[in-house]
Amino acid sequence: MTVSLYAVIGLAAYLIAGPFVGGWFAGVDRRITARMQGRFGPPILQPFYDVRKLIEKEPVTVNGGQDFYVMCFLIFIIITGGLFFFGQNLLLVIFTLTTANLFLVIGAYSSNSPYSQIGAERELLQMMAYEPMVLLTAVGLYMTTGSFNISDIMLGGALAGGAIPLKYLIGIFAGYLFILTIKFRKSPFDLSLSHHAHQELVKGVTTEFSGRTLALIEIAHWYENVFLLGFIFLFFQNGTWYMALVGVVVALACYFLEIFIDNAFARMKWQFTLKASWLVTITFGAANLILLYYFKGLM
Amino acid sequence: MSYITKSPWIIHYDGSSCNGCDIEVLACLTPMYDVERFGIINTGNPKHADIFLITGSINEQNISVVKQIYEQMPEPKVVAAVGICATSGGIFKECYNIMGGVDTVIPVDVYIPGCAARPEAIIDGVVAALGALDEKKKALDARPKISDTAADSAMGAASDDSVDGAPPEPPEDPILPGDDVEVKYYGAASEDEEAESAADGSGGGQEEGSAGDSGKEEA
């Protein structure tokens, strides 16, 4: 395994700065949301206060098992993001992410609580809804850059003339943005677990988690959000520093867009979630890939 | 100040009321008052909440619900009775089925009068509740830690009041209501079930479980 300096820096930065950046994003999210609703909103550091408070609360649980799954959830999210920023295989990252999310689902199931279980099943539904698009994103990046390795994709891979993957993957990019709404747990797709002041099914998957365990889930989400934005970043890479900058800016813009969507839509039914995301996956993602495949010679 | 005062999460319950106070509580969340400025979130889940806002008075139907919500909130927690009905029973006080204010069932830390309580008063009350919350937190911290040993570092979750293998302690007896009241009550597992869950051996079967025998108690 050849380890580049960038990969080590990326990994270290993610492990250390990941939760801070993610938490800060969450704070910004709450503030922007408030402003969009004509409110002042909480301090930017509010998510950190929340987590600190949760850690201070009395530790309670509904059974001896459920906290274990949450711990695994956090560990695997960190592993997933770590592999991503270490420049490893994109498919590996996606599969590990699935495992991580499944741990949260199992944790919710294990409590055998009505609200948790409905949340868990909806979470599974959401995973089913976004998974094809995430995999197609990886396949699209592979078809353009010739590698599943993130470290290669960062350098533009096989793309000629300093082109960025986005040039050939506009449909896939749009599809990925669509399912990012699900992944960020934003309306209209926050079926299983909603953010800040929203409520759905009490609190869906997290209903039976409290105190430190809930804090761990929050931190895991921060980690997760950072590397989900990393996917967007990948679309813009050709190995130059200015495209890296563009990537960061666009990722932030997409985050803003997701906040806007969150505030502009009401929550939809699960049928809509599943059908819409699969339809988008087919019309944008799959169509993009098929065109790419048959017109590959034109690249 | 501990962090708990910077992030007070609320659960709101509406008892026997005209829904006036109920609506005023929600009004606090609107852009006009925007309590989220203070990090306040209306959670709807007692397990996530720090402050229990009750509007309306306590009747025979909701006694067990109020008690259970209160018990399911992890420490430290405070209760704020919003509006005159929650404080004393208000105009419903003499009704045949009304117990009176919230403090007939659970300990109340802050009383917010008004009919209906104005949003400003509610916010004031919540701020006062924060002070109570902070004190409770300090009181909790001052308690000696029993089980802070290496063994429980696994989950990073030491608990003050549960020693190895011991059944969970029943919650402290709150202020009891009048004589003729049925109280739903739960708490420690009975002896037999404790034996069963020990025999289980799966490591996962230690369910909280108190069967019918402790289901209804005359208080």
Place this chain on the structure above:
Amino acid sequence: METIIVLILIPLVIALALLFIRHDAARRPVVFIGAIATAALSVVLAVQQGIWSDAAANMLWSGETESAEITGYAMMGIEAALAIVIFVLGIKYKKALACILVAVQCPILIWFELFGGGHEIEVKNNICIDQFSLIMVLIIGVIGTLICVYAVAYMKDFQHHHEGQPDRRWWFFFLLFLFLSAMFGIVLSNNLIYMYFFWEITTLCSFFLIGYTKTDEAVRNSFRALIMNLLGGLAFVLAIVLIGKSYGTLEIDQLIQIGVTSKSAGQPDLIINSVVMLLCFAGITKAAQMPFNSWLLGAMVAPTPTSALLHSSTMVKAGVFLIVKMSPLLGVQGILSIGEPGFMVMMVGGITFLLASFSAVTQSNAKRVLAYSTIANLGLIVACAGIGTPEGVWAAIMLIIFHAVTKSLLFLSVGTAEHNIGSRDIEDMDGLFGRLPRLAVFMIIGIAGMFLAPFGMLISKWAALQSFVDAGGIWVVLMIVFGSAVTLFYWGKWLGKLTAIVAARKNIQDKVHGEEWFVLAGHIVLVILISLSFPLFSGNVIVPFIKNFFTGVSEESILALSGDNMIIMVVLVCVILVLPLLFYGRTRKRIVPLYMGGANEGDNLTFLGAMEKDVPVSLRNWYMEGVFGEKLMNRIGLISTCIIFAISFSFVANLAYQVYRYVQEGGVFS
């Protein structure tokens, strides 16, 4: 050479012995000895033939010439006898189709052998041993015999549950061991006639095993399985006749050689193509691909060891074995490949994977979920073989190994659960964690092994995905991404049911038989061992095999996963195994009741409903009948695969006409 014959004969001898042992106490030791002997011998064979080195690569044996003739006649005789048995049973149960099929295919073969020149064809090598067949021998020898051992305990309970019915267990165990013997025959044959002989025996064994209980449903389903497999058998016979008549050979390695030569010359041989297509069709029926998936679902009426055997190590694996064997002659070149065998195989596999996964969502019967998952995974294997690249074959073989172990584990776990909780419905597995904790853990490992990173099946799925992208099978890529998303859903919800900790469940673990524990634990060891050692296995067994199988491929083009990724996967397996051992269930937090809107009665099982009524909490899973309706999916599968078959075989029909003209003009036979 001797070991091979002994390996085929030992289960056969045990089977015959079991036919005459009617007493349970006497049967037990015989089954155990037979199982141990078979398993040991399969391991010995693998080691002896050097599975772990290049030495095993494509070793061919001729067998003795004088005995070959006798063997040939004996096989023909047995085949004719079996055909008569089927014919008589068909008449007895009024199944005309079975009679017709058997009345067509058996005479064709006998005519070919006696009068059509089949006997004159000199077969140099009757037996072929390579790493792939040794892997299959190990799967059959280890998993298959474990299932036989399990069956001893299971059938005792089964007989107990079905009191009043005649004890026909001698017949059951006879069939199990006969099945193993025939499977060894299939995977070691190089002679198509031999393979066909064993092929028909497995068909017949499965027919009898499915119909074991002799209920109306069992008989109906067993005939469905028989008819579908006979259809495949007919295709097999036609393939034999076609290759024998046109090229004068009956050997698989010759067939592949001829095909590869003409393929690399850029002129696909139409006769070879149609032979391959017919053989793959036979494989598709046996592997229960759409539209023939219904026989495998029907097979669920049989006792669980039958299902485990059919699904994991035998029967369906014979189908995919044959297709994987053909894979150098498969493959697609873009959209122009319509009508080529590779296209047919790949599309049928892909469609089956997608639709069977969809159907599995709607099932609450654990065995049916497993059945659909088997069909889906076989679809993936078939599609991998259809793509015809070294990467695809690597993924296919990995899938075969992982699937055999994991699926067998799951079937046997469900069987044990069924006998102890009285239901095979997933909804009734509520709180299995409290009732049968060890079994629940076994099931959880099995399920995790089926779809979750970093376990085996996922690695293969990953490799499959990459090989499809590389080979340009874009349509199958789409089927895989949607299919695997759904896979996640149906396994996830089952996993959730198992892990749920339900209050006040009584532990009834003691009632499970010792043999069952032994076999299940054996499976667990295998699952974990394979998940940990698969990089070694890949490097030392599968890669050398593929290097020989596809001449002149580099190691990089075989491995979809780089070595680094494999190591990461193994490390993750370790992490996932160690974490629960260290941390599961260790909490000192205060245990509190569930949140139920403030109305929890305190026992977590009831809440206070309206009118002061105690309402029991009942949690049910989600089946999405309206979205993934089973009937709809089967219909779509039937139509789409039939279109693909129609397209493919219309090319064959065209070709047959050309062959006919060629013969008329005095071509090859004169």
